[in-house]
Structures are given as structure tokens and as C-alpha cells.
Amino acid sequence: MAHLRSRVALGLARTRDLLLTDVTDLFSGKTALTDDLLDELEDRLLEADLGVDTVMEIRDHLQNDLRAKKASGPDEVIAAMAEVIERILTPGVPPKEIGADLDGRPHVVLFVGVNGSGKTTTIGKLAHAYRSAGKKVIVAAADTYRAAAVDQLVVWAERAGAECVRSHEGADAASVAWDALDAAIAREMDVLLVDTAGRLHTHRGLMGELEKIKRVLAGRLEGAPHETLLVLDATTGQNALVQGEEFSKSVDVTGLILTKLDGTARGGVIVPLARKLDIPVQMVGVGEDLESLMPFDAHEFTAALLKQETA
Ligand SMILES: Nc1nc2c(ncn2[C@@H]2O[C@H](COP(=O)(O)OP(=O)(O)OP(=O)(O)O)[C@@H](O)[C@H]2O)c(=O)[nH]1
Ligand SMILES: [Mg+2]
Numbered sequence: 118m119a120h121l122r123s124r125v126a127l128g129l130a131r132t133r134d135l136l137l138t139d140v141t142d143l144f145s146g147k148t149a150l151t152d153d154l155l156d157e158l159e160d161r162l163l164e165a166d167l168g169v170d171t172v173m174e175i176r177d178h179l180q181n182d183l184r185a186k187k188a189s190g191p192d193e194v195i196a197a198m199a200e201v202i203e204r205i206l207t208p209g210v211p212p213k214e215i216g217a218d219l220d221g222r223p224h225v226v227l228f229v230g231v232n233g234s235g236k237t238t239t240i241g242k243l244a245h246a247y248r249s250a251g252k253k254v255i256v257a258a259a260d261t262y263r264a265a266a267v268d269q270l271v272v273w274a275e276r277a278g279a280e281c282v283r284s285h286e287g288a289d290a291a292s293v294a295w296d297a298l299d300a301a302i303a304r305e306m307d308v309l310l311v312d313t314a315g316r317l318h319t320h321r322g323l324m325g326e327l328e329k330i331k332r333v334l335a336g337r338l339e340g341a342p343h344e345t346l347l348v349l350d351a352t353t354g355q356n357a358l359v360q361g362e363e364f365s366k367s368v369d370v371t372g373l374i375l376t377k378l379d380g381t382a383r384g385g386v387i388v389p390l391a392r393k394l395d396i397p398v399q400m401v402g403v404g405e406d407l408e409s410l411m412p413f414d415a416h417e418f419t420a421a422l423l424k425q426e427t428a
Contacts, residue, residue, distance in 0.1 A: 119146070120174075124403055124408070124411060124423070125233065125401070125403060125405075125408065125411050125418060125421040127379070127403070127423040128378045128379040128401070128403025128404060128409070128411075128421075129379075129384055129403070129418075129421050129422050130136050130379075131379075131381060131382040131384070132165070132381065132382050132383065132384030132385055133421070133422055133423065133424055134174055134382065135164075135165050135331060135382040135385075136162075136194050136198075136385065136422070137167050137195065137424065139158075139161040139162075140158070140191050140192065140194050140195055140198070141191045141362055142162075143157055143161070143191075144189060144190060144191040145190075145191055147189050147190070148154065148189060149187075149189060150179060150180070150183055150184050150189045152290070153154075155176055155179060156410040158176070158179075158194070159172050159173075159176055159177075161411070162175065162198075162218040162385075163284065163315045164240075165383075165385040165387040166355060166383045166384075166385040166387030166388075166389070167324050167386075167388050167389065168204060168358075168385075168388060168392065168393075169204075169394060170389070171202070171205060171351055171388050171389060172203065174205075175197065175198050175201045175202075175335065176202050176243070176357075178197050178201055179194060179197050180198070182195075182197065183197060183269060186214045187245055188260060192295060195423050197421060198277075199419050199420075199422075199423045200368065200382050202388055202419050202422065202423070203415055203416060205391055206211045206387065206391050206398070206415035206418060206419060207390065207415040207416075208391070208397035208398070208415070210397065213252060213412075214401060214412060215246045215308070215383075215400075215412055216244070219249075219252075219308065219343075219389075220237060220305065220340065220343045221305060221328060221338065221340050221341060221343050222305075222373075222413075223298070223301040223302065223306045223308055223338075224256060224308050224309070224310045224344075224375070225308075225309045225311065225334055225338065225342040225343050225344075225347045226309070226311065226339040226341050226342060226343065226344045227311045227313065227327075227330065227331065227334070227342040227344070227346070228240055228310065228311060228313060228344075228345060228346055228348060229313055229316075229327055229345060229347055229348070229364065229368055229370070230315060230348035230349060230360070230364070231315050231316065231350075232296045232314075232315030232316070232346055233247045233315060233361075234315065234348045234349055234376060234379060235341060235348050235350060235374075235376030235402055236260075236313065236315065236348045236349045237260070237266065237269050237270050237273060237312055237318070237350055238273070238402070238405065239374055239376060239400075239402055240256055240270065240273060240310045240312050241270075241272075241273025241274070241276060241277055241407065242277075242402070242406075242407055242408070242409065242410035243310060243400070244273065244274060244277035244278075244279040244308075244310055245276070245278075245408070245410075246275040246277045246410060247279075247308050248277055248279060251351055252307035253304070253305065253307045253308070253310050253378060254277065254278075254279040254280070254306065254308045254309075254310065254313055255279060255280040255281065255297060255300060255301045255304065255306045255308070255310075256270060256273075256274050256279050256280070256281050256284050256297075256310045256311075256312060257281075257283075257293055257294055257296075257297030257298075257310070257312060258270045258282065258283040258284070258292045258293060258312055259290040259291075259294045259297070259309040259311050259312055259313050259314075259330060260288060260312050260313055260314040260315075261284060261285075261288070261289070261290050261293060261314070262287075262314045263286070263289060266330075267286070267367070269282050270283070270312050271283065276407060279303070279310075280300075280306070282288045282297035282300050284296070290313065290314070290326055290329075290330055291326070291329045291330045291332075291333040292333075293347055294311050294330045294333055294334055295333045295334070295337055297309055297311065297357065298334055298337045298338055299337065299339050302337075302338065306311065309358065311330065311334075311342065312332065313326075313327065318360065318363035318364050318366070318367055319363075324367050324368070327368055328368075331345070336387065343410060344372055344399075345355070345368060345369060345371050345372075346369045346370070346371070346372045346373070346374050346399060347361065347364050347365065347370040347372070347374070348374045348376060349361055349373060349374065349375050349390070349397075350374065350376055350377050351375050351377050351378045351381050351383055351384050351385075351386060351387070352377045352381040352383060353382055353390050354381075354383040354386050355386065355389075356384050357363070357390065358374070358386055358389050358390055358393065358418055359375065361390050361393070361394050361396075362387070362394065363391065365394055365396060368371075370396055371396065372396060372397055372398070372399035372400075373390065373394070373396055373397070373399060374398075374399060374400045374401070374402065374410075375387055375390070375398060375400075375401050375402070376401070376402035377402060378401055378402065378403050379402075379403045379404050381410070383424075384422070387401075387418075397413075398413045399412070399413055400412055400413055401413055401418070
């Protein structure tokens with residue numbers, strides 16, 4: 118776990134710097150929590166993409182609890198922030214460890230999201246994680262719009278030691294998904310990961326294609342897809358939130374993956390995401406290599422975000 122914690126902490130460095138530098142600057146040497154100070158904190162936390170509701174909650178918490186205790190140093194303020202943030206990030210049902218208790222054989226996972234959010238890369242990393250847990254993995258190249266997209270998935274599958282089902286450019290995405298599930302069943306695979314082309318929620322035709330893929334999978338294997346994961350790019354900040362809201366209206370999304378946390382100071386967006394969508398964050402991406410996909414744990418994540426010692 119130490120390794121995992123340090124990878125997340127490293128990945129969150131830029132977001133953490135933004136949050137902590139501000140709080141430390143503001144509260145160092147202060148003896149009272151004045152309204153001016155709280156106003157200033159509010160502005161800075163909003164810039165860190167934490168979202169209005171959460172920032173107001175943090176402010177209330179500081180005002181009610183800390184003021185009453187006449188405490189105000191940066192450590193106390195950070196601890197109060199951590200308390201609010203961890204509560205928001207803690208899902209009703211904790212996310213499963215990768216590889217544990219899979220539903221269905223094969224367990225079918227469909228990946229959706231806008232162009233470039235990190236779907237294909239995440240499939241490569243997740244295939245690797247399942248392989249490391251001893252599972253037999255097959256991936257489906259149902260992004261048939263670009264030949265390069267298929268090639269990219271093939272490379273990831275090879276790296277991860279997974280099998281791959283592909284077709285030609287322009288092939289029907291749903292038939293590729295069907296063929297892959299057929300192959301997964303015949304070859305007694307544990308997991309099927311289905312890659313799809315990036316799309317905007319506003320594109321009716323492409324959203325219809327996702328519905329078709331889902332129907333075809335369910336027709337071949339009852340209960341499939343067992344998970345539909347929406348991949349969101351953290352570097353887009355509030356846009357990731359809008360995408361989350363819009364996508365989950367048109368597709369039944371069962372889990373979120375937030376990628377590229379390593380390249381951004383906007384990782385705070387995970388907080389309004391968790392707050393507004395009733396969908397658990399399952400995993401986070403903190404790099405471009407095979408090992409940089411982490412199962413999401415609210416406590417670890419909050420600690421990494423605010424650099425506290427974890428219990
Ligand atoms: N730094 C960093 N880069 C990432 C991460 N995840 C993905 N990327 C990069 O983001 C870019 C896009 O990733 P893809 O996996 O191709 O995204 P996609 O969603 O499949 O894109 P389309 O197929 O075009 O819709 C690539 O350059 C990846 O290396 C991450 O966690 N951290
Ligand atoms: Mg892709």
C-alpha cells in the first residue's frame with residue numbers, strides 16, 4: 118500500500134501544491150479567523166475547482182467549529198478541509214479491489230467518454246491490473262472510426278498480456294463487441310474490456326451507437342455489460358463535471374475514472390464530481406505507464422491531496 122499511496126501522492130502534487138500553498142500563505146501567523154480571511158480562502162478554493170457547494174461547506178465548518186475553539190493555524194484549517202472533503206468523497210458502497218469478486222464470466226466492462234479522455238490507455242492499465250491478479254483478459258477494439266485507434270489498443274493489449282478482438286476500420290462497433298464477447302465466452306476469459314470511440318453527449322447518433330453496443334452485449338450474455346465506466350480527463354476541470362452530468366443522463370454509467378491527475382492542478386474537480394453525481398469514482402489515472410491506474414480510496418486520496426499522515 119505504501120507504493121500505491123506514494124504514486125497517488127506524486128500524481129496529485131500539482132493540485133496539492135495549489136491547495137496547500139494558498140492555505141499556508143493565508144493562515145500562517147494568524148490568530149483569528151476573520152471574515153476577510155474566510156472570503157479570501159473561499160476565492161482560492163474555488164480556483165482549485167472544488168466547487169461552490171463544497172467551498173461553502175468548508176467555510177461553514179471553519180466558521181462554526183474552529184472559530185468557537187478560537188483556533189486558526191494552517192494545520193487546523195487543512196484538517197477541517199480534509200474532514201469535509203473525505204466525507205464527500207466517501208461513496209455509500211466502497212469500490213471493489215481490482216480483480217476481486219467479478220460478476221459474470223466473462224465480466225464485461227464498457228468504456229465511454231469524450232475524445233482523448235484516456236479510455237484506451239486506461240483499458241491497457243486495467244488489463245495489466247487484472248492480469249497481475251491472475252485473470253484472463255480480452256479487449257475489444259470497438260472504436261472502429263480510426264485505424265490508429267485499433268492499433269493503439271493492440272499495442273496496449275500486448276503490453277498487458279491480454280488478447281484482442283479487432284475488425285476493419287469502419288466496421289460496425291456493436292458487431293465487434295458481439296464478436297469479442299463470443300470469443301471471450303469460447304476462450305473462457307475472466308474479463309472483457311470494450312473500448313469505444315470518443316464522443317460528445319450531444320451527438321445523438323454516436324450515443325445511439327453506445328446503446329446498441331449495450332443491447333448487443335446483453336443479448337449475448339445476460340447482465341452484460343456488468344460495468345459501464347465513464348472516463349473523464351481531470352485537466353479539463355469543470356468541463357469534466359459537465360461531461361459527467363451529461364453522459365450519465367444518456368447512458369447508465371456505473372462508475373467514474375478520473376485520468377491525468379498527474380498533469381494538472383485541477384484534481385480538486387473530483388470533489389464536485391463525487392458530490393453531484395451519485396456514481397462512485399472507481400479508479401484514478403496518475404500517469405501514462407501500465408502501473409499508474411489506482412483503485413480509488415476516499416481516505417487515501419484525501420490524505421494524498423492534503424498530505425496528511427494516514428492512520
Ligand atoms: N499524464 C497522463 N496522461 C494520460 C493519462 N491517461 C491517459 N493519458 C494520455 O492521454 C492521451 C489520450 O489518451 P487515450 O487513451 O488515447 O484517450 P481516448 O479516450 O482513448 O481517446 P479517443 O480514442 O480519441 O477518444 C494519451 O496521450 C495518453 O497517454 C494519465 O492518467 N496521465
Ligand atoms: Mg481511444
